[in-house]
Amino acid sequence: MADTVSWRPKAGEIPTDPGVYRWRDGNGRVLYVGKAKNLRARLSNYFAPLPTLHERTRRMVLTARSVEWTTVGSDIEALQLEYTWIKEFDPPFNVKFRDDKSYPYMAITLGDEAPRVMVTRNRKIRGAKYFGPYPKIWAVHDTIDLMIKVFPIRTCSDSSYKRAMQTGKPCFPGQIGKCGGPCSQRVTIAEHRAMVEEFVRFMGSYDRRIITQLRQRMGASADAMQYEQAARFRDQVEALEAVLEKSAVVLKDSVDLDLFGIAEDELAAAVQLFSVRGGRIRGVRGWVVDKELDISTGDLVEQIVQGVYADGELAPQTAGALTSPSMEEPPREVVVPELPEDADALQQWLSDRRGGRGTKLSTAQRGDRAGLARTASQNAQQALMLYKTKRSADYTTRAAALADIQEALGMSEAPLRMECYDISHLQGTNVVASMVVFEDGLPRKDQYRRYSIAETRDDTDSMHQVLTRRLARLDEDAELPDQPDHNADGVVAVEKPTKRFAYRPQLLIVDGGQPQVAAAKRAMDEAGVTDIALVGIAKRLEELWLPDDDFPVILPRNSEALFLIQRIRDEAHRFAITHQRGRRKRDVRTQLSEIPGLGPSRVSALLKHFGSVARLRGATAEEIGVVPGIGPATAAAVVRKLQTVPTSTPTGESPAEPTSATGPTSAGDADASASAESTDDRTGGPVRVPEVTSDGPMLPS
DSSP: OOSSOTTOOOGGGSOSSOEEEEEEOTTOOEEEEEEESSHHHHHHHHTSOGGGSOHHHHHHHHHOOEEEEEEOSSHHHHHHHHHHHHHHHOOTTSOEEEESSOOOEEEEETTSSSOBEEEESOSOOTTEEEEOOOSSHHHHHHHHHHHHHHSOOBOSOHHHHHHHHHHOOOOHHHHTTOOOSGGGTSSOHHHHHHHHHHHHHHHHHOOTHHHHHHHHHHHHHHHTTOHHHHHHHHHHHHHHHHHHHTSOBOSOTTOOEEEEEEEEOSSEEEEEEEEEETTEEEEEEEEEEEOOSOOOHHHHHHHHHHHHHSOSSOOOOBTTBOOOOOOSSOOSEEEOSSOOTTHHHHHHHHHHHTTTSOOEEEOOOSHHHHHHHHHHHHHHHHHHHHHHHHHHHOHHHHHHHHHHHHHHHTOSSOOSEEEEEEEEEETTEEEEEEEEEEETTEEOGGGOEEEEOSSOSSHHHHHHHHHHHHHHTTTTTOOOOOOOEEOTTOOEEOSSOOOTTOSOOSEEEEESSHHHHHHHHHHHHHHTOOSSEEEEEOTTTOOEEOTTOSSOBOOOTTOHHHHHHHHHHHHHHHHHHHHHHHHHHHHHHHHHHTSTTOOHHHHHHHHHHHSSHHHHHHOOHHHHHTSTTOOHHHHHHHHHHHHSOOOOOOOEEEEOOGGGOOOOOOOOOTTSOOOSSOOOTTTTOOOOOOOBOSSSBOOOO
């Protein structure tokens, strides 16, 4: 491979001004659009030696045949031009926004002679004022039904309004008390317009002064013994109170902000947008971003914010999905997980979008904002997990993924059975390994295996040991198991447990790059196994390594094949971490139970008090002695015991209980949090998400 592409422009030809650049292929198609404060410095990074580039950046550079640039006057102009070109050319290497659903809005058609309140998913009604989005359509109807009790504005269709105004006969909704427009023959157009303005003002601010005024009128009517009128005011107060109760109060009444929660992996990112107006969550919006090139969280934040607050048009459809919808204008504050590199320019761009009134771009550090940010991030994590699970649930998609894996790895047949191996340890101690099994693209948890490793030099030695033990039993009990039966939900059901390792896999996957693959290949050579394919998946770049290959196999970023392999790897990692954490917990309980005077209840009290094994091991006798029921002598015995425990564990191998596994989590170290919620990995069943109210998620108390 050449060090760099042959057609690169001369450095002196590229200006040092801020600007926007476009990469094109041989047919003139725009592959990627980017911006830079210094065009020469930014583009020189792409023309670095090819082996030093990120794999997908290298693929884009090798696909391109030219690069062109346009200089602008400022960073803000670069932001605007970059987004305009992304919308115009839809470059395949830029991130793509995919809506997870179309949300309903409440719209007031202020451009009409007699404005109407309605439920709609159309964001292009001329002159309309929008509120929402709402999580469910019934939530919009409930809010409208409550609001028109206080502000009886028009709800009938345009045709009904026109017919009523021409004939002088009230519209049908007006006859039954469901429409309060001029077509009901009870108010004039001017009086109706005033009520519409009050309606919009309350929905935009949730101003409780309106409720106070209604209470005063109710009291005055009661004093004047006008009880029927007082009852109407009472009903109106109750209706407005109900509207307020349906929107969770999370911040002070004066706070208006949009808060973004983002969960990402190497292939995609899920975004949750919480819209807070008047201190209340007015709406929640979620969508998924497909990432083609490897970009930082700051750059991702910048592109997401641009996509949300650009002009009111939707970008072109891509892959059958719409991009994220634009909002009317930014609020006073936009809270993001991480500030981009050119945060000042982005903040100025947001302020310009708001008509020069100023918008603050910030991160949530502490207090209520940080709590809300954690909730948004949790929603995003669950949305990303659900998105990945749904992609794995469809039979046609799985079949295509297996065929793509076969082609990419040069296999003679599709890998109907795949086994993936991962090593987990805590700073070199409690070394364990996991084996997970996927058949027809679905997990077979009854065939998962867990390994304990007593002595090892490093991860590659551990991988060699595990594969050696696995391959030694490759043909043990060679009787084929019952064929798996896929029911209507896609669940793999086996009438009786299969024998240990009767079914030979077509593909072995190891978590790691060239060193781990070489160790696994050595174990296969020693066992004389030549009819099983082997591949490793490296976490950092998500590339696939075949034995004895100098360059990795790069699957398309959004391919179902890469998605399936990534999911298998993540499941193996989760299963290994779960086993490793369980061993540590069992070890410390066993050790503590050997101390005279410590029964199960006191052991549980110790673990509950310190919260983790690491904190208990690091505690002094005085700190342990404050736990109820633990005296000085017992505390000293605990310290002595935990300071002298051996770090090695006996070797062993055990089958996994199907019920012991939960849904996959993102890969991390051995101290990472365990999977929060169980999910049906085989059927793609719904992941449990926070309960939502009519205006947003139910926040934790």
